[in-house]
Structures are given as C-alpha cells and as structure tokens.
Amino acid sequence: xxxxxxxxxxxxxxxxxxxxxxxxxxxxxxxxxxxxxxxxxxxxxxxxxxxxxxxxxxxxxxxxxxxxxxxxxxxxxxxxxxxxxxxxxxxxxxxxxxxxxxxxxxxxxxxxxxxxxxxxxxxxxxxxxxxxxxxxxxxxxxxxxxxxxxxxxxxxxxxxxxxxxxxxxxxxxxxxxxxxxxxxxxxxxxxxxxxxxxxxxxxxxxxxxxxxxxxxxxxxxxxxxxxxxxxxxxxxxxxxxxxxxxxxxxxxxxxxxxxxxxxxxxxxxxxxxxxx
Amino acid sequence: xxxxxxxxxxxxxxxxxxxxxxxxxxxxxxxxxxxxxxxxxxxxxxxxxxxxxxxxxxxxxxxxxxxxxxxxxxxxxxxxxxxxxxxxxxxxxxxxxxxxxxxxxxxxxxxxxxxxxxxxxxxxxxxxxxxxxxxxxxxxxxxxxxxxxxxxxxxxxxxxxxxxxxxxxxxxxxxxxxxxxxxxxxxxxxxxxxxxxxxxxxxxxxxxxxxxxxxxxxxxxxxxxxxxxxxxxxxxxxxxxxxxxxxxx
Numbered sequence: 001x002x003x004x005x006x007x008x009x010x011x012x013x014x015x016x017x018x019x020x021x022x023x024x025x026x027x028x029x030x031x032x033x034x035x036x037x038x039x040x041x042x043x044x045x046x047x048x049x050x051x052x053x054x055x056x057x058x059x060x061x062x063x064x065x066x067x068x069x070x071x072x073x074x075x076x077x078x079x080x081x082x083x084x085x086x087x088x089x090x091x092x093x094x095x096x097x098x099x100x101x102x103x104x105x106x107x108x109x110x111x112x113x114x115x116x117x118x119x120x121x122x123x124x125x126x127x128x129x130x131x132x133x134x135x136x137x138x139x140x141x142x143x144x145x146x147x148x149x150x151x152x153x154x155x156x157x158x159x160x161x162x163x164x165x166x167x168x169x170x171x172x173x174x175x176x177x178x179x180x181x182x183x184x185x186x187x188x189x190x191x192x193x194x195x196x197x198x199x200x201x202x203x204x205x206x207x208x209x210x211x212x213x214x215x216x217x218x219x220x221x222x223x224x225x226x227x228x229x230x231x232x233x234x235x236x237x238x239x240x241x242x243x244x245x246x247x248x249x250x251x252x253x254x255x256x257x258x259x260x261x262x263x264x265x266x267x268x269x270x271x272x273x274x275x276x
Numbered sequence: 277x278x279x280x281x282x283x284x285x286x287x288x289x290x291x292x293x294x295x296x297x298x299x300x301x302x303x304x305x306x307x308x309x310x311x312x313x314x315x316x317x318x319x320x321x322x323x324x325x326x327x328x329x330x331x332x333x334x335x336x337x338x339x340x341x342x343x344x345x346x347x348x349x350x351x352x353x354x355x356x357x358x359x360x361x362x363x364x365x366x367x368x369x370x371x372x373x374x375x376x377x378x379x380x381x382x383x384x385x386x387x388x389x390x391x392x393x394x395x396x397x398x399x400x401x402x403x404x405x406x407x408x409x410x411x412x413x414x415x416x417x418x419x420x421x422x423x424x425x426x427x428x429x430x431x432x433x434x435x436x437x438x439x440x441x442x443x444x445x446x447x448x449x450x451x452x453x454x455x456x457x458x459x460x461x462x463x464x465x466x467x468x469x470x471x472x473x474x475x476x477x478x479x480x481x482x483x484x485x486x487x488x489x490x491x492x493x494x495x496x497x498x499x500x501x502x503x504x505x506x507x508x509x510x511x512x513x514x515x516x517x518x519x520x521x522x523x524x525x
Contacts, residue, residue: 011494018492022485025478032475044473121471129468166391170330173392199396199465210468234468241470248460252453259446 009083017077024070037063046129049122074115081112100261107254110247117244125206125237132215134230141235143186147209150181150193154214154229161216161229175199180211180231196233206241210234281324282385285342288317289377292349296370304358311353318346329387331395334403336388337523341380343404347411348373355415363425365437368418372512376414379520398462405455409448410516416444417512420505441508442491448511449487456480479518486511 007013031037040060044052044067052059053067088105092098131139133149140146155177160168175198183193184204192204201210215230238244291314298307321342325333333339352369359366393399419441426434459480460470471477490507 011492015489015493018485018489022482022489025481025485029475029478029482032478038474041473045467045469049473118471121469127469168392170390170392170394175392199393199462201465201468208464208468210465212467236468238469241464244470245460248457252450252457255446255450255453259443259450263443 005083008079009087011084014077014080014084017073017080021070021073021077024066024073028066028070031063031066036060048125048127050124051126071119074119078112078115081108085109085112100258103254103258103261107251107258110251110254113247114244114251117240117247120240121238121244124239126235127237128235130212131233131235132230133233134218135228137230139233139235142237145191145207146185147233147235148183148185149231150183152180152214152228152231154178158217158229161214165213178214180233182209182233184209206239207235207237208241210236277324278328278386281321281328281387284317284321284324285338285380285385288314288321288342288345289381291317292345292370292373292377296367296374299358299367299370300362302358302362307358311349315346315349315353318342318349322346325387329390331388331390332400332404333387334400334407335391335394335523336383337520338380338383338385339387340403340407340523341376341383341410341520344407344410345373345376345380347408348376348414351411351415356418361429363422365418365422368421369415372414372418376516379516396462398458398465402455402458402462405451405458406519409452409455410512410519412444412451413448413512413515415512416441416448417509419444420508424505424509438496438505438508441505445487445490445508445511448515449484449491452483452487452515456484476522479522483515483518486514 032041037060040063043059044063046052047055047058049067053064085105085108088101088108092102092105126142128139128141131147133139133147135149135152138146138148156173160172163172179195179197181193181195182202184191184202184207192202194202196202196209196211198211198213201208203209210233212232212234215232217227217229291310294310295307295314298310322333322339325339325342329339333343348369352366352373356364356366356369358364388394419437423434423437423441426437463472464470486507490504490511493503493507495502495504
C-alpha cells in the first residue's frame with residue numbers, strides 16, 4: 001500500500017475530517033442565530049436542495065457556499081471510508097476472522113450508505129414544501145400529476161389556526177376529526193384518494209403527501225370558500241427513502257451487536273486506536 | 277397538587293445533596309438511605325407530573341431533567357459503589373447529579389401543557405430516548421473522569437474503567453441514533469421530509485459527530501493526555517448543555 005493510500009485510510013485522517021465536519025455544523029448553528037440566515041435556511045427547506053442550489057435567483061450565495069463546503073467534506077470522508085473499509089476487508093481476509101471487526105466493518109459500510117441516503121434525499125426526486133390549497137384547489141406538478149383537495153373537515157374553533165403548531169393544545173384540536181380529503185390524479189385518472197391528517201400522510205409509490213397545517217379562512221367574504229380553512233401540504237418524492245429507512249436501523253443494530261461483543265473485552269494498549 | 281411539585285423537587289434535591297455529602301463523608305449506610313429517599317421522592321415527582329399533565333414527563337426542561345435525574349440516580353446506585361479512596365465513580369455521579377438538579381432548579385417547575393401531538397408515540401419516544409442519553413453519557417463521563425484519576429494514582433483499574441466509559445458512551449450513541457431514527461419518522465410524517473435545515477438538526481448532528489469523534493480519535497481509551505478520554509468526558513456535559521438549551525426553546 002502506498003503512503004498516500006495509507007494516509008487516506010488512516011484513523012487520524014478520519015479524525016481530522018470529523019473535526020472539520022463538526023466545526024462546519026457549529027458554524028451552521030452560529031449562522032442560524034442570525035435572523036437573515038435562519039430565513040435563508042428555511043428557504044432551503046421549501047424545495048429540494050438540488051433545486052435550491054441550482055436556482056440562481058433563489059437562496060443566499062453564502063449558504064450555497066456553506067452547503068458546497070459541507071458536500072466537499074463529506075466527499076473527503078467518503079474517500080477515507082472507502083480506503084479504510086477496503087483495508088479492513090483485506091486484513092480480515094488475510095488474518096484470523098474476528099466477529100467484532102467484521103461487524104465494525106459492516107457498520108462503516110452501512111454508515112456510508114446512510115450518508116448516501118441523505119445525499120439522495122437532497123438531490124433526487126422532487127419536493128414542494130408549502131403548497132397552500134383550499135377546497136377544490138388543484139396543484140399540478142411533475143409527470144402530469146395533480147393533487148386536488150376534495151374536502152376540508154375542520155371541527156374546532158378557527159382561532160386555534162392562528163397559533164403556531166407547537167402551541168396548539170390537545171383540547172383545542174381534535175386530531176381524528178380534522179382532516180383533508182385529497183386525490184392524486186394523472187391525466188384525469190385518480191391514482192389515490194384518501195384522507196390526510198396531521199402526522200398521517202398518504203403515499204403513492206415514492207410520492208408522499210403530507211398535511212403540514214390548516215390555514216385560517218379567508219377574510220374575503222366573496223370567496224366561495226369563505227369560512228372554510230385552507231391547508232398547507234408538502235408533496236415529496238424521494239426514490240431512496242424506503243432504502244434509507246431500512247438501512248438506518250441496520251446501522252444501529254450493527255453498532256449494538258458490536259457493543260455487546262466488545263462489552264467485556266479489556267481494552268488493548270493500542271497506540272493507533274484501531275479498536276473502539 | 278400543582279403547588280406541591282416545587283416542594284417535591286426541592287425534597288428530591290435535598291436528598292440527592294445529602295447523598296453527595298454522605299459519599300464525601302464515606303458514610304455508606306446514610307448514603308444508601310438518602311439515595312433511596314431521593315429516588316422515592318424523584319419517582320413521586322414524576323408520577324405527579326404524569327397525573328397533572330396526562331402525558332409522559334419528557335417535553336420541557338423541568339420534567340425531562342427530573343426523569344434524567346432518576347435515570348442517573350438508578351445508574352449510580354446500581355453500577356457504582358463507595359470505594360476505599362475518594363474520588364470514586366459514585367462521587368462523580370452524585371456531583372453530576374448536583375449539576376443536573378441545579379439546572380433543573382432554574383426551570384419553571386410545572387409540567388408542559390398537553391399539546392395536541394404529545395400522545396404521539398414517535399414524539400414521546402424521541403424525547404424519552406434523548407433524556408436517557410443525557411443520563412447515560414453523564415455516567416460515561418463519570419467513568420472517564422475516574423479513569424484519569426486512577427491513571428494518575430498508577431492504579432491498573434484505569435484501563436477497565438475507561439473501557440466501561442467507552443461502553444456507556446457507545447450505549448448513549450446507540451440510543452441517540454435510535455432517537456434520531458424515531459425523529460426522522462416523526463419529521464417525515466409531520467413535514468414530509470426527514471431532514472430540515474435548521475438549528476435543531478444541526479445540534480443533533482453535532483452530537484452525533486461528537487460521539488463519532490470520541491470513538492475515532494487515535495489513542496487508547498485511558499491514556500493521560502489523550503484526546504479519546506477527554507472527548508469521553510466532554511460528551512456527557514456537552515449533550516447535557518445542548519439538550520437543556522433545546523428544552524428551553
């Protein structure tokens with residue numbers, strides 16, 4: 001193994017990458033303390049990160065640079081992970097099989113997949129975060145798909161809709177009685193029609209339709225939906241979501257198995273710290 | 277009953293303080309009695325919180341730190357004992373308890389009002405796991421701190437102690453990642469995406485990275501001047517600080 005690959009697979013390289021990532025997120029947290037940057041971060045949430053990044057008219061240039069920096073650090077970490085894992089595979093093949101080491105290798109590989117899952121969530125599919133609709137309202141999006149709000153059922157006092165989501169109390173909002181009936185259609189054909197509740201989205205293949213909140217009714221007396229609340233929905237399609245939700249618990253399980261396997265073992269004097 | 281909550285809290289604080297004092301004085305029996313009394317008072321406070329609010333005591337700082345104090349006390353009683361010399365792990369655990377209760381003393385001593393989604397299992401489980409992580413990582417920090425003292429004394433138990441610190445640190449990381457996974461499911465159901473750019477997610481990522489750093493830094497778990505035990509110590513306190521900060525928002 002050359003000196004370069006040895007360095008790229010080393011624990012100290014991994015450590016410095018983690019340190020860089022740590023401070024990158026600390027920096028991100030500091031930026032959030034500024035109201036302008038916090039607003040810009042919220043803008044990031046309103047669309048798929050890829051679209052936000054590539055749209056030159058949208059988003060703070062500074063935050064885009066921050067995000068690109070984050071991606072670069074993750075790429076460096078990925079390089080370290082690939083070299084480190086391939087080294088471990090070679091060592092396991094050459095030397096005596098060790099269950100704990102094998103599990104640690106599996107955890108590292110799954111961690112890489114989880115990180116890719118995050119990246120996939122940022123870059124693949126599409127996302128419409130704050131789609132405001134009223135009864136009868138239609139929103140058209142990718143692949144000639146349309147979301148129609150068939151009906152809005154709201155039984156509680158509308159005043160509660162002026163509150164933020166976290167300030168709404170249990171006796172003010174009857175979760176099971178307030179819902180929206182929606183239909184996902186393509187070329188006039190209904191693909192799925194169902195009720196969505198807060199915290200209970202509906203799915204069609206990789207598409208998820210989520211009720212984010214009810215909106216206070218229009219003040220305009222002439223409006224046909226006068227007196228009826230509107231709704232804010234999120235439409236998202238993430239083709240890697242199912243795989244991501246499957247591998248994440250596998251990573252946790254792998255860490256758990258490794259922890260149990262090494263719980264009793266007295267620690268070796270290990271200058272390079274290969275064992276955790 | 278609501279007005280009795282602060283009284284129960286101060287009684288709990290008093291008993292845990294007495295436990296700490298008796299640990300310092302090496303009075304085993306008195307320590308056992310006061311820690312048992314503290315635990316009973318702590319459980320009473322938690323039961324009162326549940327009865328008053330109707331939800332799990334995991335949402336605001338006061339109730340969640342009362343639960344965290346209970347977990348830490350249980351671990352202190354079950355996994356440590358008074359040793360020949362001071363300081364020992366038990367000393368550090370009760371000292372940490374003083375810190376935890378001190379922070380709780382600053383909080384409004386009332387249960388969180390029952391928000392419409394506080395009976396959602398994902399939300400309850402997410403907060404519950406994070407509180408468990410605070411207690412477990414504080415316990416891990418106590419083991420790491422003691423390991424450093426043992427090392428200075430030239431006591432070979434330092435290696436074992438640091439390994440136990442590492443074990444509890446990984447257990448904390450495991451539960452924190454489980455909390456994150458539950459949080460991902462919650463976020464997906466509530467906002468339609470598993471990631472939101474913002475301070476809450478950044479702080480969670482900082483905690484995950486801290487765990488990762490603590491187990492990846494080269495060097496042994498127990499060596500003097502090594503970063504691994506230092507990070508092991510820092511983890512518990514930083515997580516305590518971040519979760520206390522988040523609870524106040």
